[in-house]
Amino acid sequence: MHSRREILKRLSAGFGYLAFAGIANAQAEKEAPLAPKPSHFPGTAKRVIFLCMSGGPSHVDTFDYKPQLIKDHGKSGHYGSKLLSSPWKFRQRGESGLWVSDLFRNVGEHADDLCLIHSMQCDQPAHPSAVTQMHTGTARFIRPSLAAWTLYGLGTENDSVPGFISMNPMSGNSRNYGSAFLPSIFAGTKVEAGRGNKESVRDISNDMLSRKQQRAQLDLMQTLNRKKLKRDKFQPQVEGVIEAYELAFRMQGAMPDVMDTSKETAATRSMYGVDQEETSTFGTQCLLARRMVESGVRFVEVTQGSWDQHTNLKYEHEAKAKACDKPIAGLLQDLKQRDMLKDTLVIWGGEFGRSPEGQGSAGDGRNHNNKGYTTWMAGGGVKGGFSYGATDEYGYETIENKCHIHDWHATILHLLGLDHERLTYRYAGRDFRLTDVHGVVAKDILA
Structure with a gap:
């Protein structure tokens, strides 16, 4: 048995993936500036x-x-x-x-x-x-x-x-x-x-959560951001937040290697x-x-x-x-x-x-x-x-x-x-x- 909170959390994360995939295919240029x-x-x-x-x-x-x-x-x-x-x-x-x-x-x-x-x-x-x-x-x-x-x-x-x-x-x-x-x-x-x-690059690492947990947390947050974006039609600041969060997540895997001069x-x-x-x-x-x-x-x-x-x-x-x-x-x-x-x-x-x-x-x-x-x-x-x-x-x-x-x-x-x-x-x-x-x-x- 899963609690109501867990079910809602998983559903939100799933909707986030679906929303992201749909928007990415329909508006690739906008979602990948x-x-x-x-x-x-x-x-x-x-x-x-x-x-x-x-x-x-x-x-x-x-x-x-x-x-x-x-x-x-x-x-x-x-x-x-x-x-x-x-x-x-x-x-x-x-x-x-x-x-x-x-x-x-x-x-x-x-x-x-x-x-x-x-x-x-x-x-x-x-x-x-x-x-x-x-x-x-x-x-x-x-x-x-x-x-x-x-x-x-x-x-x-x-x-x-x-x-x-x-x-x-x-x-x-x-x-x-x-x-x-x-x-x-x-x-x-x-x-x-x-x-x-x-x-270092400030504020991109999160040692408290695994990457899988971070991804789930980010999906939930992005779902809310995209709902606001859909409701308000034009919100450059929200668009920027969405892109910045995604980039920061990806940077955790790439930037440490780039910065390693050893x-x-x-x-x-x-x-x-x-x-x-x-x-x-x-x-x-x-x-x-x-x-x-x-x-x-x-x-x-x-x-x-x-x-x-x-x-x-x-x-x-x-x-x-x-x-x-x-x-x-x-x-x-x-x-x-x-x-x-x-x-x-x-x-x-x-x-x-x-x-x-x-x-x-x-x-x-x-x-x-x-x-x-x-x-x-x-x-x-x-x-x-x-x-x-x-x-x-x-x-x-x-x-x-x-x-x-x-x-x-x-x-x-x-x-x-x-x-x-x-x-x-x-x-x-x-x-x-x-x-x-x-x-x-x-x-x-x-x-």
């Missing part, structure tokens, strides 16, 4: 790894060589402070002869894979708003992130892992990996990694600098990024913060570069030897650059500069060993081939096979897109 989707045209990149350098790394000290700034060091600049030449030497690297500073010696060894965009511009000179614009295209409104748009446009290749992972994102900036008005399943999954603790060889771990104290944190994150995209994650963002040196530029910038230079070079080398760099777009950059003038009482720092700065791309169909655009002789602002954030976004989407003008979502009575009503693809950088 992360399923792979055809691009607008053949793209050269299938996936993205964004190395986000939060805080504004100085372009004139990293990838934008300014011999005139060296020559005029100490002279009065445009804004009244003295010009500050870079403390680091620039050298021409690779067969292409791209100028890269000694801050990034290891990355410089991959100069022939780099496409340096020297003409970046954004509208915001302050960190929070500039970071938000870099991720979402706007600083004024809550909008989906670049990665959320990418996932919405292309789906993902493995339904047991998130399509978009944000590794150690800055606290208090969930908009940067959010989905805004897009269904919440396109938002980023936050992953803690490389900070001395065991790599399976990597000692040589691979060394290549990323995982075995060295100063590079271990970022090296672990870069190694995980490769494992994630290899497993089918569409977009991975890896964040390194604290590039904001208004004083003590030499010591602080050098420390930040040492922590990420070898890991980034290791990532490029690893992707290349696995024949993945050709269709993996690697992006490096911060929210803006820094002024060529010195700042602070000692004049040993730099202020913000959103009028002209450098980012770079590698792989995914961009020209390697290529320099695009230019700032003036000191690095104050862009003077050639301006690449606004909207243009940058349009170009990234283009490499993925997405037309930024056609990638739209209907919300509040109008069609929205990442680039608003702007954006021009920088076709000169396409291989």
Whole structure:
């Protein structure tokens, strides 16, 4: 004999399975929003790894060589402070002869894979708003992130892992990996990694229940969710909850394996600098990024913060570069030897650059500069060993081939096979897109 409660529970679970099967067959696209989707045209990149350098790394000290700034060091600049030449030497690297500073010696060894965009511009000179614009295209409104748009446009290749992972994102900036008005399943999954603790994805494990018990519990919950969805007709939040619960259940089986770097060889771990104290944190994150995209994650963002040196530029910038230079070079080398760099777009950059003038009482720092700065791309169909655009002789602002954030976004989407003008979502009575009503693809950088 079964109690009335047990009978109701089993019936509910059974109805959940039937409901799920019926809806999945009748509305496969709606119930599987992360399923792979055809691009607008053949793209050269299938996936993205964004190395986000939060805080504004100085372009004139990293990838934008300014011999005139060296020559005029100490002279009065445009804004009244003295010009500050870079403390680091620039050298021409690779067969292409791209100028890269000694801050990034290891990355410089991959100069022939780099496409340096020297003409970046954004509208915001302050960190929070500039970071938000870099991720979402706007600083004024809550909008989906670049990665959320990418996932919405292309789906993902493995339904047991998130399509978009944000590794150690800055606290208090969930908009940067959010989905805004897009269904919440396109938002980023936050992953803690490389900070001395065991790599983990929060809130996906349940040690108290077996998988069979979890499945029964989830079926009951999903039955109630779908009843509400059927009754209310349109409830994006409920749809998001349904999808998120299902994904979290599947992730329990897949993500621990993806996050287990112990399976990597000692040589691979060394290549990323995982075995060295100063590079271990970022090296672990870069190694995980490769494992994630290899497993089918569409977009991975890896964040390194604290590039904001208004004083003590030499010591602080050098420390930040040492922590990420070898890991980034290791990532490029690893992707290349696995024949993945050709269709993996690697992006490096911060929210803006820094002024060529010195700042602070000692004049040993730099202020913000959103009028002209450098980012770079590698792989995914961009020209390697290529320099695009230019700032003036000191690095104050862009003077050639301006690449606004909207243009940058349009170009990234283009490499993925997405037309930024056609990638739209209907919300509040109008069609929205990442680039608003702007954006021009920088076709000169396409291989």
